[in-house]
Amino acid sequence: MKKVVIIIILSFSTSIRVFSQDKVDQCLECHEAIGDQPSTLFKNDIHQTKGITCSDCHGGDSTSDDMEKAMSKTSGFIGVPKGDNVSKVCTNCHSNAQIMVKRYNSALPWNQGDLLAQSVHGRLSISGKERIVKCTTCHNTHGIVSVKDPSSPIYPVNLPKTCAKCHSDAKYMRTYNPALPVDQLDKYRTSEHGILNAKGDAKVAECASCHGSHEIRSAKDVKSKVYAINLPRTCSTCHSNPNYMRGYKIPSDQFEKYSNSVHGKLLLEKNDFNAPACNDCHGNHSATPPGVESISKVCGTCHALNSELFASSPHKKAFDQRRLPECETCHGNHEIITATDKLLGVQNGAVCKWCHGDKPESKAFQTAKFMRELRDSLVSEDKNALLLINEAEQKGIEISDAKFKLRDAKQALFESRTMVHSFDRSKFQEVIDKGLNVTSTVSEDASNAIEDYFFRRWGLGVSSLIITIVAISLYLYIRKIERRQKSTV
């Protein structure tokens, strides 16, 4: 009786299979039966849930249970795609709007294949036969799941590790770009982004947030999202979004402030690459706000002398004791405006006044006042010298040497602005005196040139007078001899 029941069940299931042959993926049936890994993985693949069969990628006849027939070339079987054919198999559907929208009602973009081909990963590999990266390099092969699925290798929390498979492999990376660091993941893990990411926060920035996904380009490529002039806007996509940033307890106006700053204007408006972008102060992969003590070091990467002078000045200790953020205290952070002389001194608007304004008898107050007065005197002397030079030039006197020399006064003005950071009277005065010596010499040269102009005019007047007298005398002499000639004739 038991045997009969088993035979009936098998016969029934066979009948079902026979009648529903077009619905069953015979490839999967057999490969599952032999227990191979691809078919096991494919059971949970997002494609499988959408009704995509093995033959959609590998070709062949998935309805036939005859292995010979199902995997014959006549039925279009291509086996395991190799090289760029892998990506081609994917783009057959993913770059086809008809299939993606009409058949699968997908909202995925259709240009991932093109973007990948144009990206830095789309370049030819060392074999020269295929591109460096295929779709499967990041997305896996048979176990592909949605990017929102925490098990996906490109799920934000997993992505840094996925990228690091290649990018942290020094031996592999050397074959493509020996100069490119391979410690990005390690650095990332020290950043605010990386720490939160490691804790499972899928909102914080990971590799793709800044570099893009399929469209990744070299950081030196002007189209790259992390190219210097593009970077502030890339960071601002998250950091300027108050809703997105809610919960992180940091402001979202950095980009707006930076855009108005001297750095932002230089970089974003004048495309001056000497100006810092976000990463120059915060780091890139290890992005984090600089600590209070290290601000002058960070600013000092560009403003080296200012930083050195500040570090050896009495302010350093005082700032450290009060936990004041060094440069930022006087100059601000994201919205650093051009430093003018207004910042120096004890008058309204001067930053020195913030701390020293209430003690006019103090040495600090007097020093600030003294420095401002000295600097004003050099500015004034420089202007005077320039006015004299302009006057001499307008009078047509060659004075380019003195004009060139006046550059030293300008240099002294720049140096004095730097020397302010020493907060040392004698050092500051030394620089100012150097400039005043120059302006004095230049003014003297220019005055001499102006005097020379008048000397030339007088000289011309005297010469012209002499020549005119000689000419008149000659004229009179000619008349005289001609009269004499006429009378003799």
Add this chain to the structure above:
Amino acid sequence: MKNYIQNLYKWIDERVQLQSLVEFMGKKYVPVHRHSIWYYFGGVSLFLFIIQVVTGILLLMYYKGSEDLAFESIHFIMSKVEFGWLIRSIHSWSANLFILAAMIHMFSVFFGKAYRKPREVTWLTGMLMFFMALAFGFSGYLLPWNELAFFATKVGTDIAGDIPIIGKTILEFLRGGEDVTGATLSRFFGFHVAIFPGIFTVLLTIHLLLVQRQGMSEPLFIEDEEKYEKKKMSFFPNFLLRDLLLWLIVLNILAILAVFFPWELGTKADPFAPAPAGIKPEWYFLFMFQTLKYIPANIWFIEGEIFGIVLFGIAGILWTLVPFWDRKSFRGERNRFINYVGIFVVIYIILLTTLGWLT
């Protein structure tokens, strides 16, 4: 004072028989008529040439003809050398006035048909000197090695390079290579201070000897005028003293120009910098430069610029050879055609130069 001069004259006369030379010059006469004023422009040209030689020699004491030092040496002359600014300014102004005076002299000779027999060679040497004056101007313009001079030379030699068949050879000869470089400067310096003055002196000597030998020509139309009464004055002392008077006036004008409008030095030439906008040659080349700008890119099968250069070349040759094809003047007959040609050329030069100046 008078005695001293007489004693000095006597002292020289006893040694070189000066009296015979004075008597010879006293027997030479210059025609006097309502166009006599034009005779003086030859003397003015000579005076300005002498000034060029004197100031040029003074400048040579400080000028350094190399790519690295030329600009700096002129700058030194203008700012450090006592009266260096004056010498350089006079040299530059005098160069321009020299060409202007030579041009006026040339046209006065042309309209007076003074080139006719027996003065064909005087005209030829004069024309050659005029072309040499232009060459002096072109070569001297580069010597300060400033931006304008550099690019004007580049443009000028480029035009010379367009001359059919021999253009490329001329261009490379002038530049001392394919581009305007320090080699061009050395070459131009050599032309300006050695080769040209040498040739010019020979031509000038022949020209002056012929003028002395043949005397001044009287215009044909004066001779034809009914009421014309032949008047003359002694070359020495009357004409020569008048010449001297004009020279003094020119010297005064030169001094005023040099002081009130000192010649600028500009900025040093940078062969790698882009050409500044509005590059123009010196005024005496402007009419040709402007003409080339107006000529269409192609005329029939000939490139416009080549057409223009060939046209100017032919015009220049015809102008120079006028004593040999103006047969009417040769026979002493009036030739209105020559007058029309001359008037056309004067108007054309003034018009095109003005247009070039304004645009």
